[in-house]
Every structure is written in C-alpha cells, then in structure tokens.
Amino acid sequence: MTGKTEKVRRNGAAAAFIDAKLAAGRVAFPLRDLVRETGLSATAAKNQLLRLGNQIVRVSRPQQFFLAVSPEHRLVGAPPVLWWLDDYFKWLGHPYYLALQSAAGVYGSNPQALQVTQVMTDVPRREIEIGRLRIRFFVKRGIEKTATQVAPNAFAPIKVSTPEATAFDLVRYATGIGGMGRAVETLIPLLPLMRVPELKQVLDHENETATAQRLGYVVEKSGHKALAKAIRDWLPSQLFLVPLAPSNDDKASVQMNQRWRIIDNAKDLAL
Numbered sequence: 001m002t003g004k005t006e007k008v009r010r011n012g013a014a015a016a017f018i019d020a021k022l023a024a025g026r027v028a029f030p031l032r033d034l035v036r037e038t039g040l041s042a043t044a045a046k047n048q049l050l051r052l053g054n055q056i057v058r059v060s061r062p063q064q065f066f067l068a069v070s071p072e073h074r075l076v077g078a079p080p081v082l083w084w085l086d087d088y089f090k091w092l093g094h095p096y097y098l099a100l101q102s103a104a105g106v107y108g109s110n111p112q113a114l115q116v117t118q119v120m121t122d123v124p125r126r127e128i129e130i131g132r133l134r135i136r137f138f139v140k141r142g143i144e145k146t147a148t149q150v151a152p153n154a155f156a157p158i159k160v161s162t163p164e165a166t167a168f169d170l171v172r173y174a175t176g177i178g179g180m181g182r183a184v185e186t187l188i189p190l191l192p193l194m195r196v197p198e199l200k201q202v203l204d205h206e207n208e209t210a211t212a213q214r215l216g217y218v219v220e221k222s223g224h225k226a227l228a229k230a231i232r233d234w235l236p237s238q239l240f241l242v243p244l245a246p247s248n249d250d251k252a253s254v255q256m257n258q259r260w261r262i263i264d265n266a267k268d269l270a271l
Contacts (some may be wrong), residue, residue: 003066003156003228007022010038010039010040010044011038012033012049012050013038013039013045013048014038014040014045014049014052015048015052016038016128017034017038018039018052018055018056018068018175021068022068022070022139023154024234025155026068026087026156027067027068027069027070027079027083028059028065028066028067028083028084028087028088029065029066029068029087030064030065030066030091031045031064031065031066032045032064033051034066036047037137038098040245044220049214051066053163054069054074055068056068056069057069057077057078057130057146058124058130059088059130060061062096063184064258065088065091067084067130068230073250076131076132076133077130077131077132077133078097078130078131078133079154080133081097081133081135082117082154082155082156082158083155083156083186084156085098085117085119085135085156085158086156086158086159087156089121090145094121094122094123095122095143095144096119096121096143096159097117097118097119097146097148097159097160098117098119098151098158098159098160098161098163099119099120099160099161099169099173099185100118100120100138100164100166100169100170100173100177100242101114101118101170101177101182101186102117102118102168103118103160103161103166104166104170104186104187104189104190106151107163107187107189107190107193109186109187109188109189109190110127110186111186111189112132112182112185114135116134116135116136116266117133117134117136117137118133118136118177119136119137119138120137120138120140120143120146120161120169121138121139121140122135122141122143123139123141124137124139124140125137127224127258129139130256135197138170138176140174141166142205145205145206146161146165146202146205147161147162147164147165147171147198147201147202147205148160148161148162148165152193153179153257162193162198162202163190163193163194163198164195164198164201164202165189165202166187166211167187167194167215168203168206168212169215169236170183170186170187170200171185171187171211171218172206172208172211174245174246175246175247175259179245179247179266180214180244180245181265183248183254184218184266187218188222191219191222191227193226194224196226196227196230199230200230200234201229203230203231203234204234209235209239209240210235210242212231213230213235213239213242213260213261213262214244214260216228216231216232216235216241216260217244217257217260217262218244218259220232220259223253232259239240239260239261241261241262241263242261243262243263243265244262244263244264244265244266245265245266
C-alpha cells in the first residue's frame, strides 16, 4: 500500500507543486525547482508537465523555465508579463528593467495601445512570443547605471526605469520604437513627474551628449524650463550640430536651433 501511495503522490507531484505556487501568488518556475522540491527526475518532471496541457507553458526553448496558466489567462495563453518577468531574469542571471513605452505606461503615459512589452537588458535576446504576449528586448551597455525603481502597486516585483531615465531612453531608442514622433508623444506626459536632481543623475550616468541635446530641445519646446535649463547646464558650451531624428535623411526645409545645435528634421512631433 505504501508503494502505491508513493507512486500516486509522485504521479501528481508536478500538479501539486504548481497548485502551491499559484496559492502563493507565483506563476513562474524553472524546471530545477520542480525537480528539487518534488524529488522527480528531470525526465519525469517534464513528462508530468506535458500531461498538464494548457495549464503550463514554456517561456522559451530550450531553456527550462515555465509558467503556470490559470483558467482566466488561458485565452491569452499566459499570465501577464509583469507577473513573472522579474523571476525570469533572476533565473537567467542577467540585469533587466521594464523600459521605454512599457515603462512610460507604468507612469500613466499611454498615448497608443502597446501590443508588445519592451524590456532593456545587457545582451541581445530573441523576441519572446507566448500566446498573445510579445516581449521585445533592447540592449544597453552599462545597464547597471540606469536609475530604476520597483513599479508601484504591481502584482509582483518588477524593475522599471524612473521617469527621468525613461525619458532619456525614449529619445535614445526612438528609431527602434517608431520614430521621434512616437517617442515624444510618450515622453511629454512624463515631464510633470520628472525632477531636476534625478535628471542630473541620469545625464551623468548616461553621459551621451547628442541624446541630451535632443532631449533638452524637446523638453524646452514642451515648456518645462527648469528641466531644460538643467540639461543645458550639463551640456558643454560647444556643441556639434545633430539631427533631431537621426534616421530621417530629409534635410529639405528644416530649421536649426542654435541653443541646442539641433536640426529639427522630425516632421511628426506633437509639440
């Protein structure tokens, strides 16, 4: 009888493990945790997960990291990204933060519905697609210098760039998120949340003159004089001439701003 009981227990070990995770408010786990906590072999653990069907989804192949999908999330195909992203990167052992338009959304800036979660990390990664969810990764050298904080009122811990760092990233990565016009419309609602001391720290850590010129020009045109002054005071007195939209080769009928040494070649700005 004892042998049969043990066999039944081990046959249901994965399901019991997942139920315990969900009861504790956790939706993600690596295979190694399942193996360690249940005593199953890796092969037996995988087989049990396979039998659970749409209750379980793998984040990426061949990596052994899984999500528990509760009934309310099965139509989408996975639990919300922000519920498990921190656990995923802890397992990977790499830095990350919620970035760009996704970060701006945390602070209430949602000018357009975003169909993809944008994440900054330190090495190139393939885009992840799980059901209806998409995660796109951007790469930043020296990511550990970027100012981040834990997103307020989140279901699970999630690192997000501060409003000041988000604004800087939006300008720097504008080409990759739909152009400077899209970056600016996302950035403007962040400006009332930004503070001069934190902005100065971002400028020091990022140390990118051309991006600071572009950001300063946009901030000043938006009417936030104190923030604009902080950026101009940080910049060197002599500046090289840079285009506002680096990817736009159209130089016809453009204006040049001498204060910021900016060629305003972006035609779709909501300023």
